Amino acid sequence: MRVLRIERAWCQRRAKSETPNEARWAMITPEEIKKLFELAKIEATPEELEKFPREIDAILAYVKKLSDAPVDNISPTLSMVPDALLRQDEARQPGKDFIKSFPASRKGYLETKKVFGSE
């Protein structure tokens, strides 16, 4: 997760270097698709890298119509239940089935590859 945050920060710095007008409603390039897949931790196939720029471009061209919506002085709606409060987390023992779903486990714990030193 830490690496993801670092990459996000990298992306933010890169985006800042573009002028705001260029960044607004810019069309997507194959290089950007590749970068998005890297950020999303999905290995892209050559077929996807060929197909997705065109498809995602068409979708972004459609959503571009939002740019002329009259939103001055309008506040955003993030949820229809804006006053929902978060409850305190409580630790509970998960059922046996929970562990059973792990693809790899040791002594009842989830087994993963090493986080540090693995890349």
Place this chain on the structure above:
Amino acid sequence: MIQDIHEKLVLKSISASELVEDYLNVIHNKNPSLFAFLNVMDESARHNAKALDQKIKKSEKLELLEGIPIAVKDNILIEGEKTTAGSKILENYTAAYDAFVIERLREAGTIFIGKTNLDEFAMGSSTENSAFGPTKNPHDPERVPGGSSGGSAAAVAAGMVPGALGSDTGGSIREPAAFCGIVGFKPSYGRVSRRGLIAMASSLDQIGTFGTTVEDAEILFRAIEGKDPFDMTSEDVRETLAEKKEYVLGVPDEFFREGLDKHIEAKIRESFKKAEGAGFKFEPVSLPHASYALAAYYIIMPAEVSSNLARFDGMRYGAREERDTLFDVYRKDRAKGFGLEVKRRIAIGTYVLSHGYYDAYYLQAQKVRTLIAEDFTEAFTKVDAIVAPTTPTLPFKFGEKTKDPLSMYLEDIYTVPANLAGLPAISLPLGKIENLPAGLQLIGKRRKDYVLLNLAKRYEKALES
């Protein structure tokens, strides 16, 4: 129909076991060709029916939903049952707990008879995105049943089950209900807990119900609605119900313009005439920002998708394969486990949330969402509900829209506004156009779900005349 089955059980003209056996027969007879079910729960359904028959034998009081077989969309968790969400990445996942709605229905005594097919992670309008193959429309096997809750809708339409649960993020209950010629109800956002629903877009997702009648959709809704301490967006709502002599329905011009199938429009307008004689009055209303709704939806939804699906990291579910590094596990397992539409939406979501694009896309879309909600609030000062088409087209053929994702997205154009504004909405069957079912949508005031259901029952009756 649920009421009729209940009476038969009470009168002992049929036993719960016979009832379950009858439905299992229909399922096993039709499922090989329709593929509405991913998993039929024969054993547990028979077991629960048998236990209920013991109770009936003792002539104990039987509640309305006791013994009623129900199908559940496979993105809703039933403890101990495989739950795939239509995705390869969850192919071997067994649910570790019951969803809130399942707890409620279990207490009410329904019998879960199987898990139904869906577009992967509920992303799609045809079930063609299911990793396990598409469901067929029971009215025409060459056509899609709609989606993403296509399995649940097809199961009810084909008589495999009297009622079913689905989920609706942008129309995933109403569109398949219209395509399959049944009733599909999406409650107000927050009215039904989402605990145990595999999340797609959390500010839009809502569990709802399918039935052959509004009454059946309401009976199931009544059993599942209400506050859940583990879903902080869920709430208890008390509605005051007063039957009105005349309901005023708003007809938004924006929903009847170019793009709507002429035959569907004619059928809807025909229904207005019937309804006018049955206690309805029609008024023109304007939803001036409705034309922005689908564009706002295709920013907000993928943004939430890209966050929600980050949890599928190849660590806790699925089959672990030998990989060199932790990041290889992520990259390769997600590449292998997710289908094209899921990847497409994750990519769009990641893009619109990037700094530099965030304001232009995501923030702009959230502001437009406010405008859309305000349009409805304004309209509801004059009318009791809004009447609209459910879909712009009749059920389409397999493969017709898979090559062009945007054409598939446009199927949701009339259903998405209710999700963005958190409103209750229901699709009613309008009858057939050249052998294919069409639907009409009624959109109600926020938190006035029973008011909408009452109104829908009257409209349904008017349609029968």
